[in-house]
Amino acid sequence: MTDNIIEVRDLVKHFPVRVGVLFKHTVGHVRAVDGVSFDLRRGETLGVVGESGCGKSTLAQVLMRLEPPTGGSATFEGRDMFAMKGAELRKLRRDIQIVLQDPYTSLNPRMTVGDIVGEPFEIHPEVAPKGSRAKKVRDLLDVVGLNPEHINRYPHQFSGGQRQRIGIARALALRPKVIVCDEPVSALDVSIQAQVMNLLGDLQTEFGLSYVFIAHDLSVVRHLSDRVAVMYLGKIVEIGTEQEIYEHPTHPYTQALLSAVPVPDPELRGQRKVIRLEGDVPSPVDPPSGCRFRTRCWKAQDICAEEEPALITRVAAHPSACHFAEEKSVVP
Amino acid sequence: MPTNTAQSTVDSEGAGPDPAAPLLEVDDLYVEFRTRDGVAKVLNGVSYRVEAGETLAVLGESGSGKSVTAQTVMGILDMPPGHITGGAIRFHGENLLAATDRRRREVRGSGIAMIFQDALSALNPVFTVGFQIEEQLRIRRGMSRKDARKRAVELLDLVKIPNAKGRVRQYPHEFSGGMRQRAMIAMSLALDPEMLIADEPTTALDVTVQAQIMDLLKEIQVERNMGLILITHDLGVVAEVADRIAVMYAGRIVEQSDARSLYRKPGHPYTLALLDSLPRLDLKGAELNTIKGLPPSLLNVPPGCPFHPRCPRVEDVCKTDVPPQHRLMPGRLSACHFAEELIAGD
Structure with missing residues (x-):
C-alpha cells in the first residue's frame, strides 16, 4: 500500500x-x-x-x-x-x-x-x-x-x-x-x-x-x-529508486550524465569509461521530433525521430523513455 | 600550427628570464586588503611552482585566497584595496613584482594568460567574439585586420566551435554557456601563452559540458606543453586532471602534494575533512562528516594554526604556534604540527 x-x-x-512592441504577438x-x-x-x-x-x-x-x-x-x-x-x-x-x-x-x-x-x-x-x-x-x-x-x-x-x-x-x-x-x-x-x-x-x-x-x-x-527522476528538455526520461538509477541506468542520457560526473579518486583516472556528449541541449522552443535526446544520442535510429518513446518499463524494473533502453553500469 | 614557435616569444628579450628556472614560481607571497573595517590578511606566505606541461590544482573554499593569488600573478589585482606586502612572483626566474608596467603587459597574454569562471561577464557584450580575439593580435602582434580574422577563425576551430567562420561574427549572447567558455579559451590562446591560469573554468557549467571543456583544456595543454593552474573547489575535477595539488585555507597553503598521495592519505586535517564531507556518486552513506564551524574572517585570523578552531585533533600548541611547512616526502608539504602522525596513523 x-x-x-x-x-x-x-x-x-x-x-x-x-x-513586437505595440502589437505583441x-x-x-x-x-x-x-x-x-x-x-x-x-x-x-x-x-x-x-x-x-x-x-x-x-x-x-x-x-x-x-x-x-x-x-x-x-x-x-x-x-x-x-x-x-x-x-x-x-x-x-x-x-x-x-x-x-x-x-x-x-x-x-x-x-x-x-x-x-x-x-x-x-x-x-x-x-x-x-x-x-x-x-x-x-x-x-x-x-x-x-x-x-x-x-x-x-x-x-x-x-x-x-x-x-x-x-x-x-x-x-x-x-x-x-x-x-x-x-x-x-x-x-x-x-x-x-x-x-x-x-x-x-x-x-x-x-x-x-x-x-x-x-x-x-x-x-x-x-x-529515495527515488530519482532524470529530466531532459521538459520530460522525465527515466525514473526509479536511487539504486535503480545509479546502479542500473537504462536511458542513454542518464548513462552519459552519470559517467560525466568526476569521481574524487585519482586512482580511477583513465580507467572509467566516460560517455562524451556532443554539443548543448537543444532549444526548448523547438525541441527535436520524436525522442528529444536523439540529436545527442549515439544510439539514435530512424525510429527515434519518428516516434516519441513512452516512459514505460522496458528492460529493467523501472520506467525508461528510450526505444533502445539497455542496462549499463557507469558508476565505478 | 604556429604553436612550437611560441615557446621563445617571451624569454628572447630582456636580461631577467633564466631558462633553467621553473616556468612560474610564487615565493612567500603576502597580500592584504586595507578596508574600512580593518586590514584583511588575504595571503599569508603562499608559495608554489609550476613547470611547463604540468597541471597544478589550487583547491580551496571561497575566501581562501586562491583567486587572489592568481590575480596577483596576472597583475590584475585591484590596488587599492589590495597591497602586496611581501614575496616574489618569478616567471622564468624574472621577478614580475619588480618589473615595469610595460614589461608586465608584455608577459600578460603572451607569457601568462587567464580564463575566468563567468564567461558571459568576462566577454564584452558590445563587440563580436571575433573582434575581441583579433584585438590582441592586431595590437600585440601588429597583424592586419584580415590576418587577425583568419587567425581568430583558426583559434575558434582549435577549441572545436562548429562553424567558426560564421561564429566569429556573432556576439557573446548568441553563444551558449559552453561555447562562451570555449571562446574565452580561444582568446586566452591567441598570443600563445606558456602558462594558463583557469579560475573555476567549469563551475557555471553542466556536468556534460564540464567534461567537454576539461577534455579540451587537457588536450591543448598537452599539445602546447603549457603550464596550467586550475583553481577550483571541486574535488572531483581535481582528481581527474591535476598532477599536483595545493590546498589553501585562510590565505595559506596548508598542504601541497601529488594528486594520488593526497587522495590516498591526506597530510592535513583540513584536506581529510574536506574529502570526508563530500557526497560521492559511487558511495551512498547515511551521514556526511562535516567540518564544524565556519572559515575564519580574514580580518581576524585566529592565532596559531588558522584551522585550529575547526580541527578535530587540535592540541594546545596549535592555538599558539603557526605550524611550519613539514616536508613529508619529496614534493609533499603539510602545514600541520602533527602531519607526520597523520600520514603514519592507521
Missing part, C-alpha cells in the same frame, strides 16, 4: 515567446515542462536531476502554484491542486513550502531574521497566536542549528550556510508536509554543503517531511534521495 502525497499527471507548462512557446508524471510518496525524497534548461525549476514553481500550469493535473492528498481556491488554497500553501537556491537573494536584506522566519505567521495567524510567535521563531532557529539569540540580526551578518539555514527555518515555520528544495546547496562550499545536507536529512526524520529535491549535482541527489 503506497501513500502518495502528491500525484502529478501529464503536467505541461509552456511560456509564450512574444515579439506570440511566435512560439518555450516548452519548459512538457508532459511530466510522477508520484511523491509520504516521507520520501524524490530527487529531480537534469542539465540547466531542462525544466526542473519550472516544475518546482508549478508545484508551488507560483505559475499556473498550461495543462495536466496534480493532486495533493487526493484533491486537485490546481482547482483549489480560498481557504483550501491557503491551507495548501501552508502544506507545501520551498527552499530556494541562492541564500543571498532569497532573504530580504531589510528584515531581521526574526521577521523573516516569523513572516509566515502573519499570513497564517492560526498556526501561532501573536503572543507565542517570538518563542516559535526562537525554537525554529534552534531546530536548524542557529543561535536563537541572533533573532534580531540581519541576513548580511550571516554566512552563506547560515543564511540557507534561515531559509529552511522559514520553510519549516508553518509545519508543511512537503518541501520543494530547488538547488538548496549548490551555492555553498563543500564543507558547508555537507552541514546543510545533514540538516535536511535530520529534519525529514524529525518532522516526517516529503522532499522534492531539485539539483544538478548527481552526487548530492544520490546522497539524499
Whole structure:
C-alpha cells in the first residue's frame, strides 16, 4: 500500500515567446515542462536531476502554484491542486513550502531574521497566536542549528550556510508536509554543503517531511534521495529508486550524465569509461521530433525521430523513455 | 600550427628570464586588503611552482585566497584595496613584482594568460567574439585586420566551435554557456601563452559540458606543453586532471602534494575533512562528516594554526604556534604540527 502525497499527471507548462512592441504577438512557446508524471510518496525524497534548461525549476514553481500550469493535473492528498481556491488554497500553501537556491537573494536584506522566519505567521495567524510567535521563531532557529539569540540580526551578518539555514527555518515555520528544495546547496562550499545536507536529512526524520529535491549535482541527489527522476528538455526520461538509477541506468542520457560526473579518486583516472556528449541541449522552443535526446544520442535510429518513446518499463524494473533502453553500469 | 614557435616569444628579450628556472614560481607571497573595517590578511606566505606541461590544482573554499593569488600573478589585482606586502612572483626566474608596467603587459597574454569562471561577464557584450580575439593580435602582434580574422577563425576551430567562420561574427549572447567558455579559451590562446591560469573554468557549467571543456583544456595543454593552474573547489575535477595539488585555507597553503598521495592519505586535517564531507556518486552513506564551524574572517585570523578552531585533533600548541611547512616526502608539504602522525596513523 503506497501513500502518495502528491500525484502529478501529464503536467505541461509552456511560456509564450512574444515579439513586437505595440502589437505583441506570440511566435512560439518555450516548452519548459512538457508532459511530466510522477508520484511523491509520504516521507520520501524524490530527487529531480537534469542539465540547466531542462525544466526542473519550472516544475518546482508549478508545484508551488507560483505559475499556473498550461495543462495536466496534480493532486495533493487526493484533491486537485490546481482547482483549489480560498481557504483550501491557503491551507495548501501552508502544506507545501520551498527552499530556494541562492541564500543571498532569497532573504530580504531589510528584515531581521526574526521577521523573516516569523513572516509566515502573519499570513497564517492560526498556526501561532501573536503572543507565542517570538518563542516559535526562537525554537525554529534552534531546530536548524542557529543561535536563537541572533533573532534580531540581519541576513548580511550571516554566512552563506547560515543564511540557507534561515531559509529552511522559514520553510519549516508553518509545519508543511512537503518541501520543494530547488538547488538548496549548490551555492555553498563543500564543507558547508555537507552541514546543510545533514540538516535536511535530520529534519525529514524529525518532522516526517516529503522532499522534492531539485539539483544538478548527481552526487548530492544520490546522497539524499529515495527515488530519482532524470529530466531532459521538459520530460522525465527515466525514473526509479536511487539504486535503480545509479546502479542500473537504462536511458542513454542518464548513462552519459552519470559517467560525466568526476569521481574524487585519482586512482580511477583513465580507467572509467566516460560517455562524451556532443554539443548543448537543444532549444526548448523547438525541441527535436520524436525522442528529444536523439540529436545527442549515439544510439539514435530512424525510429527515434519518428516516434516519441513512452516512459514505460522496458528492460529493467523501472520506467525508461528510450526505444533502445539497455542496462549499463557507469558508476565505478 | 604556429604553436612550437611560441615557446621563445617571451624569454628572447630582456636580461631577467633564466631558462633553467621553473616556468612560474610564487615565493612567500603576502597580500592584504586595507578596508574600512580593518586590514584583511588575504595571503599569508603562499608559495608554489609550476613547470611547463604540468597541471597544478589550487583547491580551496571561497575566501581562501586562491583567486587572489592568481590575480596577483596576472597583475590584475585591484590596488587599492589590495597591497602586496611581501614575496616574489618569478616567471622564468624574472621577478614580475619588480618589473615595469610595460614589461608586465608584455608577459600578460603572451607569457601568462587567464580564463575566468563567468564567461558571459568576462566577454564584452558590445563587440563580436571575433573582434575581441583579433584585438590582441592586431595590437600585440601588429597583424592586419584580415590576418587577425583568419587567425581568430583558426583559434575558434582549435577549441572545436562548429562553424567558426560564421561564429566569429556573432556576439557573446548568441553563444551558449559552453561555447562562451570555449571562446574565452580561444582568446586566452591567441598570443600563445606558456602558462594558463583557469579560475573555476567549469563551475557555471553542466556536468556534460564540464567534461567537454576539461577534455579540451587537457588536450591543448598537452599539445602546447603549457603550464596550467586550475583553481577550483571541486574535488572531483581535481582528481581527474591535476598532477599536483595545493590546498589553501585562510590565505595559506596548508598542504601541497601529488594528486594520488593526497587522495590516498591526506597530510592535513583540513584536506581529510574536506574529502570526508563530500557526497560521492559511487558511495551512498547515511551521514556526511562535516567540518564544524565556519572559515575564519580574514580580518581576524585566529592565532596559531588558522584551522585550529575547526580541527578535530587540535592540541594546545596549535592555538599558539603557526605550524611550519613539514616536508613529508619529496614534493609533499603539510602545514600541520602533527602531519607526520597523520600520514603514519592507521
